[in-house]
Amino acid sequence: MLNRLHDALHLRTSPVIFFSSAAIIIAFVLGTIFFTDPLGAATSAASTWLMTNLGWFYILGVSVFLAFLIFIALGRFGRVKLGPDEEPPEHSGGAWFAMLFAAGIGSILMFWGVAEPISHFGDPPRASDLGIEGGTVEAARDAMNFTYYHFTLHTWTIFTLPALCFAYFIHKRNLPPRVSSIFQPVLGEGIHGPIGKLIDIVAIIGTVFGIAVSIGLGTLQINGGLHQLFGMPENAGWQLIIIGVVSGLALISVSLGLDRGIKILSNINIVTAVLLLIFVLFAGGATLFVLKGTIESFGNYLVALPELALWNDTFANTGWQNTWTVFYWAWTITWSPFVGIFIARISKGRTIRQFVSGVLAVPSAFSVVWFGIFGFSSFNIELNGDGGLVETVVDNGDVPGALFSFLSHYPLATFVSAVAIVLVIVFFVTSVDSAALITDSMANGHEDYNPLGQRIFWGVAIGLVTATLLVFSGTGGLEALQSTIILVGLPFFVMGYFQMYALYRALQEDAGELPRMRTREWKQVLPPEEYERREDDDDYDTDEMVVEPEAMGEAPVMRDPYEEDGNGEDVEPVDGPATLPARTGSGRAELPEHGRPEGR
Template sequence: MLDKVHDLFRLRTSPVIFFVSAGLIAVFVILTLVMPEGMASFWGAGSGWIYDNLGWFYISGLTIFLIFLIIVGFGRFGRIRLGQDDEKPEHSDMSWFGMLFAAGIGTILMFWAVAEPANHFAEPPRGESTGVEARSMEAASEAMGFTLYHFGLHTWTIFALPGLAFAYFIYKRNLPPRVSSIFQPILGDRIHGPIGKSIDIFAIVGTIFGVAVSIGLGTLQIHAGLAQLFGVSDADWNFIIIIAVVTIVATISAVLGVNKGIRRLSNFNIWTAIALLIFVLATGPTVYMLRGTIEWAGVYLSMLPELAFWNDTLADTGWQNGWTIFYWAWTVAWAPFVGIFIARISRGRTIRQFVAGVLGLPTLFTIIWFGIWGSGVFDIEFNGDGGLVDSVLEDGVETALFAFLAEFPLAPVTSAVAIMLVGVFFITSMDSCSLVLDDMCNGYEGKAPLHQRAFWTVAIGTIAALLLTATGEGGLAALQEVALVFGLPFFILGYFIMYNLSRAMREDAGEVGFLRTRRWLQTLPPEEYERRMEEADASLAEAVVAPDYAEGTQPENAPELEHAEQPPVVEEYRVRTGETPIIDPANPGDTGIPPRG
């Protein structure tokens, strides 16, 4: 049945993964529209249990993941290249850096640049337990320490750990771009079976929820800016228009692909964000902001060892649940998508370059970004007329950025630029997400019909629009709680990632030279393998269904592995001599395989 529907719509994907994922998402949307309060209550109970019982698990786990990445990145395995041993990076450093933010936390930086320092300044996270008085200089220092903790090394660890694993298994072992591929050392060719498909379906659904929450929150911020500039009302159709515009542009970008769409938008946005940052620095208290940025970097580094294990045990204020644990659980929910996307743009880099780049560069930019904006907030409160923090607390965090820009010259222009930045950051999040979701369903990169690729951006936009307008805060709250609950299994996945990645590197790497590794043949899902066989695709000369490596690529001193026994589909549709395919790339039509039927 699913195959017939699949062929009717001219798709090229895994029918089970695609339709089951879409069906589960549709069921959630329908139930939320029918009973938003009930859904919010149900999922809220689950997220509440996580808050009350597993906060320590998130805090300690992320620190363990960070330590693991540093050890792997700067140990002997750091020299392994994510791709062929002589492969070069596909994208320039600047384009790579821009796309990291496009899929990562570019949207979050815009949303919280002013709001988080202002909130922690007015309500110090550890105020009563440490004697820090609200709105004092000590409160300002602690506010910046917590803000940078939330958006620095630990947040990027959430993306870097799965990203490194995906890059290794996809480009070193040539496995499908799916979450199930991470389990290949344990599951073998069962990554194509029910267990593997269940993992991928769960990952797709959880990613959709996490990104849809971000789109919903971003829509609120864009609307707040438009309301300030043009007096746009709170009517539902205004929210629908905002989401529709973002979705249309994201769909076009996704159809164009990484190089023509996402890369160009990402480069444009990162340069525009830097220009806005320079404008704020130049027209504001420049020296004050520069001094503050350096000081906040020191505050962050000094507080980091304590915060990395701080669980609010003694005071037990509950503050950590609403901020730190919420951030970690929500961000983890869309870590599979960001991880695969970062892997996709990082091919050809060494593990050391990957770890240093994904952890170091964004964290450095985050320190500069929040250092300048946060110092500007404190300057207004301590040396100016004040009132900005009160405005943020009264009007909501979505208005914070625009209230801040109102204190600077050319406020209408900079606010318009900020609205555009928020919009484009959400566009690049949606289009990169759609590409990754499509690859996860297909089990390979490329060759997907354009309407199939566009489906995911439309789905994300539709979910955000329906839940934001038809159910109001109830639907968005329910979706947020779902994302938090789905984030827990993904967080547990981190421990499997560490084990499987370590095991794979030990299996593949030798001890001499530049760590020559086995060259793994490309692994395709069975249904895609059959399609390419019928098309006489020459790429099958280097493809298998059961994960396997090429003959003659066994490095010295590496443990022996047996070649995988290929499933029946290979015996039926592929002509092989021993372990070497006889499909001639120069004459791929001559396969000797009779047509079906």
């Protein structure tokens, strides 16, 4: 029946995955609208239970993922190419870094650039644990520690793990661009069966909800900015209009295609965001303070990172971490397949070591610069200026309006705030646009031509879920977004552990096992007096015994197992072992002439 419906609608996708995902989304939207209170209460109760009892699982999970990525990158598998062994990278280093900059960070930077540091400055997370008072220098230091913790290495770990898995299984094993493909070493052909389809359905639903939360936060921020500039009311009606406008622009971009839509908008946004950053740095009158503070706070973060990575608010048990860190990790991991596939697409031909170091370091470094400049500029306003940001963000709870309250302290405040609103809108248009394309690819299992109607459907679905969460959930906007995404994020964390196992197993299968290390052997060394006794005793054979250490032969000649002879045929390794460079991932050392195959 699904196949007949699929053909009747002139679709070109996987009927089971497409219609099951669509049905769940529609059921959620209708259920939330018509059964608002019961579903809202159930969602809130379930998320509260998860945060209370499994918050540690979310915290531990991201740190484990980071440790795994470092282990893979530094180990022998770090040299593995994400694609054919002899194929060079598709994009130059500069182009690759620029695209990484654009991947998934714009919306985060705009919403939280001021709100995060000021929130923790005014209400320190570890006030009970460490006795830190809000509004002090100590509060500013700890605020930046948590800001960097939330938006640098750990956030990009959540994106990097699935991105690396996608890159390996799509480019190396040539599997479909689906989350189920990552599980091929475990499921085999089962990736096309019921379990594989279930994995893809969960991934698509999670991606839609994750992007919807991003759009919801952006809607609140746009509404807050328009309220400050033009007095627009902050209510459900205007939020629905904003969601409609953003979704409509995204659908136009989808219709125009990648080159004329997403690419042009992304380039405009990158330039505008950098110009805004430069304006904030130099127009606030505290450039030296901001630059020194950014560098110093990064050093403080590196020192505090091991503690923060495993901190669980055990003794104070304030519940703060549940609504901040746990929410961030759950939210980020739900839309990690979307960002992961994008990063995988642009990374073909790079080694695992290049991939992990680049994807973790480049966006994290820019986030340090962004949050450092906005954070210390905010602290300067509070400590040395007119203040008012803590009152807006912490006392009044106006997190979405933090950026615009901050910009009101700068020259040309109205104009710059208007530019910021446009920037936020375009960031979210590109997010919906890209998410629609990626979600359609996950449903189809390929990236070839697909009917435009499919991509439009996913764009509309994201808009509907956003409106439902933000307007029809029966609770406050941010509270509804947090409660829902924490529930959706749980299966993704469970899948993360399976992803690590599947990737490591695939690398072992494809790269092969290295033989054990062999070394030369040495004769038994005895004290001189004991050697003399045994020499005089016929019961002992002293041929293999010495007084001074003596090797029994030369050290084995270790040859790279990937060496080929002059005819292009693989050469059997001498005595089995590989070279030290092959084991360590360093540059290949020159072999002595007697250890080279003929023709070299």
